[in-house]
Amino acid sequence: MTNGPLIDPASAAEPPPTAFHAVRLSERDVSHLPVIWAGDVVVVGGGSAGSAAAVAAARHGASTLVIENGGFFGGTAAAVLDTMYGFFAPGTDQRVVGGIGWELASALLDVGSAILRGNTYGAGLGVTYEPEALKAEWDRLLVESGAQPLLHTRFTASVLDGTRMTAVVVLTRRGPFLVRAARFVDASGDADVAWAAGCTLEQPSASARVQPLTTTFRVGGVEQPASTAELHRLLQDAAASGAYRLPRREGSSHHTVLPGVFHTNLTRVAGIDPTNPWATTAAEIEGRSQTVEYIRFLRDRMPGYENSYLLSTSVWIGTRETRRLIGRYVLDRDDVVSARRFDDEIALCAAPIEDHDGGTATIWRYVATAEGEPPSGKTYGVPYRCLVPVEVDSLLVAGRSLSATHDAHASARSIAQCLSYGQAAGTAAALSVSAGVSPSEVNADDLRQALVADAVML
Ligand SMILES: Cc1cc2nc3c(=O)[nH]c(=O)nc-3n(C[C@H](O)[C@H](O)[C@H](O)COP(=O)(O)OP(=O)(O)OC[C@H]3O[C@@H](n4cnc5c(N)ncnc54)[C@H](O)[C@@H]3O)c2cc1C
Known part of the structure; x- marks a missing residue:
C-alpha cells in the first residue's frame, strides 16, 4: 500500500510573484513581434466554451481564430470527462439548453457515439459520449463554421492600448507571435487572458477556497x-x-x-x-x-x-475551479437557490450546487429548494454581465471562469452551461464588431434575439 503522496501537493512551494510588465504589455513592447494572424475575433482556449464561442462568432460573419494549447478541441470535456451535465433539469427530463451545445450532443447521440444516462446521485440526466468522437465532432463544427483553428499554441500575454485590448502574444515552437483582433474571448478556463490584462478576479488563496x-x-x-x-x-x-x-x-x-x-x-x-x-x-x-x-x-x-x-x-488532472472574473455582475448563491431570472440572461441553468470541498463527501443543494430537499426542476438565468469585465474593453470571459461566487460557480460550471456561455460570448463579440460598439455596450435584447434565433433556450 502507498502510505502517502510521493510529493505532497499541499506543501508545494509558492513561486515568486509574476512581474506585471511580463504579462500585460503595451503596443511598444510588442512592436518587434511578427503578426501570425489578424481579424475580428480571437478566442483563447478551445474547450467547451471556447469552441462554442468560435463557432458562434464565425457563423455570425466574424473572421475568427481559436487558439488552443493542446492538440485537440474539447478541453476538459475531451481530456478528463465523458458526460455532459446541465442539458436537463435534475428530477425531470425537461431540457434547458439548446443552441450549439445541443447541436453537438445531438450529433453524437444520432450516430451512437453518445447515450442518455440517468444519474443516481444528483446531476440529473447526462449525455455520456465517447471523448474521441467529441474531439472529431468539434473539428467538424469548427472547420465547417469557417473559424480558423490553431493548436499547440499557448497564450502568454495581453497587449493593451489604455483600457482596450488590441492583441495577444502566443508561444509556438517557432517562438512568440502577435495575434491581433478587434475582440477577444478568454475561454482558457483559468482566466489567463483576463488575469494578464489586469481584470479584477477572484484568485485561489487560503481564504478563497477552490474545489x-x-x-x-x-x-x-x-x-x-x-x-x-x-x-x-x-x-x-x-x-x-x-x-x-x-x-x-x-x-x-x-x-x-x-x-x-x-x-x-x-x-x-x-x-x-x-x-x-x-x-x-x-x-x-x-x-x-x-x-x-x-x-x-x-x-x-x-x-x-x-x-x-x-x-x-485523464490527459491531465481535472481542474474544477481556479481564477474567476469579477465582472459587471457576480452570480451568487442566492441567485441559484432562489431561481432568479434576469433581463440580460444568456443561459439557463437547473444544475445543483455541487460542492466537492466538504472533506471526503460531496454536498448537493438544488435550485429553488431548502437544504436536503429533492430537485424542483426549476432554472435560474445567467446574466450576460457575468461575461463582461469591468476594467478592460474588447474582452469577454466565457466558461468556468465566469463571474460567479464559489457557491454559484459550483452550480453554473457544467459543460452544457459552459457551451452556452461560449455561444453567447462568441455571438456578442461578432455583434459588437458589426455594430462598432464595445462588448459592454452590446444591446442585451439584440443579443438575446440572436441567440434565440440560433436555437438557444432562454
Ligand atoms: C473532475 C471534474 C469532473 C467534472 N465532471 C463533470 C461532469 O461529469 N459533467 C459536466 O457537465 N461537468 C463536469 N465538470 C465541469 C466541467 O467539465 C467544466 O466546468 C467545463 O468542462 C469547463 O469548460 P471550459 O470550456 O470553461 O474550460 P476547459 O474545458 O477547461 O477549456 C479550457 C481550454 O483552454 C486551454 N487553455 C488554457 N490555458 C491556455 C492558454 N494559456 N493558451 C491556450 N490554451 C489554453 C486548455 O487547454 C483547455 O482546452 C467536471 C470538472 C472536473 C474537473
Missing part, C-alpha cells in the same frame, strides 16, 4: 458491477480497514458507450492552488498514485471488477 482536483480514469473488463450505493459502502469499509489510501469515499464509476468500459470520478487532490505550477505538478503525480490505489480497491473488493484493468488516466 479539489480529480484525475479520472477508465477501467476495462468490468462485468455486471454492483450498484453505486454498494460502491460507496465498500469504499467506506476499505478506508476504515486501513489497507487502502482512499481520500474520497463516494463518487462514481459508471458505464460508458463502450461495452465493459467504465469511467470513474473517484480521486481527490484538495487544498492546492491550481495556478501554482509546483502544486499542479504534485497534484498530477498524486492523482496517478491515487488511481493505482483505487484500481487495487476495485479489483480486490468491488463485485464485477475482479478481472478489470486500467485503460487510461
